[in-house]
């Protein structure tokens with residue numbers, strides 16, 4: 001590889017007026033620089049956000065000096081892998097380039113501006129907000145779900161504020177920057193496009209080269225190689241490699257994830273990447289939305305992903321790895337990179353390749369009508385071409401999607417009235433982007449948007465066709481309404497819950513801390529968020545009287561809502577081919593729909609999700625006026641077992657029992673009606689149904705006949721025992737009464753303490769073990785509210 005010299009040292013940042021100055025970290029951004037210099041408070045604490053809006057309205061100048069000794073090479077380029085966003089780049093006072101798109105990289109030939117000795121590099125960032133406001137004036141306003149004009153600039157949309165995120169408009173050199181010296185030829189892009197044949201994998205290696213004369217290009221994988229010569233005047237070659245008896249790459253739960261090194265050479269330049277051999281398709285016949293990998297239909301056990309930080313340079317490989325590991329732990333097999341965020345970094349997709357996590361990638365357009373005029377159009381085309389090529393090497397990437405909710409907004413949210421014929425982005429989603437994907441990477445399916453039904457003649461959010469977002473639950477309706485929907489792909493549905501207590505306490509200094517105390521409300525960005533939390537609780541629980549009850553019950557309710565939705569959607573397989581929960585992660589400490597909060601702590605939802613997404617699931621569902629057990633076997637092996645459905649009294653007595661044999665073929669859901677003796681309660685307020693398999697590690701399914709507030713849950717009684725383990729302790733809880741949704745919150749005693757499970761329901765005499773990651777906790781406090789909780793003590 002020809003030398004790349006990073007220029008990451010000795011940067012400073014200053015405001016245009018010169019009033020504010022700080023040492024700068026590159027890659028980085030202005031907020032983190034000002035924070036490190038002690039010039040601003042932490043934007044994530046209390047309501048500091050509100051005092052920092054000036055940063056987004058300021059022009060920022062990044063500057064460094066470096067020495068350069070001259071070069072033997074023909075070309076010296078300044079490579080900017082990412083500039084956020086409206087930037088002018090000067091080298092020794094010579095303007096060498098400019099940019100207005102965070103989603104692109106740039107390469108400027110700077111030989112003419114370099115000089116031997118000391119060089120001064122300056123990158124000046126205009127206010128992204130003012131740029132967007134100017135374009136809004138010029139191009140005419142467009143409707144959107146939020147007030148800020150983020151659709152007028154190619155920058156991570158949620159940086160302008162979202163219903164889970166603060167408005168912190170960044171600027172900075174957010175990806176590596178440096179000098180690249182080269183001669184002869186440079187590999188500009190490689191697109192290894194994989195298809196499967198009869199006993200072979202075919203890799204069409206598309207190589208784009210920047211060069212002067214003719215150049216020979218070679219490509220090799222697993223001992224198979226090929227060559228081509230790109231003549232003068234041309235810049236691209238395709239080398240086809242046929243790999244015999246390929247070891248295929250599979251999504252997790254379907255097989256292994258073997259990766260093979262592909263090496264491409266052109267002149268002195270080398271490109272190496274590990275790729276996977278696999279084929280993906282999207283089946284849409286009759287309205288379906290079923291992803292298939294290597295011919296196998298996949299039920300998507302998905303989560304939506306948002307940018308993990310408002311300042312994305314803080315998300316390094318380790319942080320991605322920690323988040324994605326949690327997704328795997330929750331039995332997730334697909335991550336949807338949502339359109340209000342980013343094309344994530346190589347680390348993200350590489351980790352997904354290794355973990356077998358499928359990636360559905362939205363193009364970054366969300367919740368607004370976007371102008372199709374210049375300069376936006378050219379930026380969109382350039383960015384899409386670059387990103388489709390860049391990500392083509394990743395086997396995990398299985399779907400390109402045009403946008404988030406923009407087609408729905410255009411058709412269903414009244415946007416057409418205010419648009420008055422102005423462009424809205426339809427050309428991007430329906431023509432430009434699909435043509436770029438078809439040209440550069442025809443091996444990946446493209447879908448114009450989510451939700452979308454496959455044709456502009458159908459309502460975009462039609463349950464029977466394509467992808468669906470279900471938001472009437474949470475916004476207006478009880479979560480049991482999930483069961484009224486029969487989507488082909490539930491691409492978004494979510495329910496809010498507060499962050500972990502330790503996360504709230506780190507970020508919010510309210511005294512007293514109340515659901516609606518000032519700081520906590522500032523960290524609730526959804527319209528009427530707390531009212532909707534209360535409305536969601538109402539059918540199930542009495543109004544919580546204390547903060548601790550509110551915190552516990554809203555977290556329980558979030559978990560129950562999503563568990564109900566997921567189990568219902570899984571029970572509809574293969575009609576419904578997936579559920580993509582809104583949302584896995586958060587970007588700061590906030591009350592939101594996430595399963596993992598902004599400090600990386602698991603909410604109770606996380607544990608419910610892990611159970612609901614288990615390979616093998618037993619669930620009780622209402623069917624035909626009665627109840628049925630649905631056994632979902634999402635493994636490649638048949639599932640045979642002797643199972644039992646029992647109607648219990650809350651005191652543990654068996655009121656009726658129904659033994660049955662399970663025989664569920666691979667990747668199948670089987671429905672078995674429950675006998676009336678089990679399904680019909682004598683005393684709905686004092687009975688439940690449990691369906692279980694005694695000799696297999698499959699979670700049991702429970703069914704209560706009434707909401708908690710109408711149940712006669714007993715005063716909770718239990719025995720506890722704590723014993724030390726190698727790095728923490730094991731807490732055993734033995735129930736003397738029914739205990740519903742038992743949970744331990746060790747983070748209330750030590751912010752570092754984690755527990756391996758939550759929301760466990762025990763019948764009298766049963767026992768649960770909780771592994772707690774930290775030793776030395778106060779054991780008396782550990783076994784009492786608010787640390788040890790069950791629903792019994794809150795209703």
Ligand code: BMA
Pocket residue numbers: 162163164340366367404405471492582
């Ligand atoms: C959908 C998402 C996001 C939003 C979420 C919660 O609209 O696409 O825009 O954060 O709902 O309201």
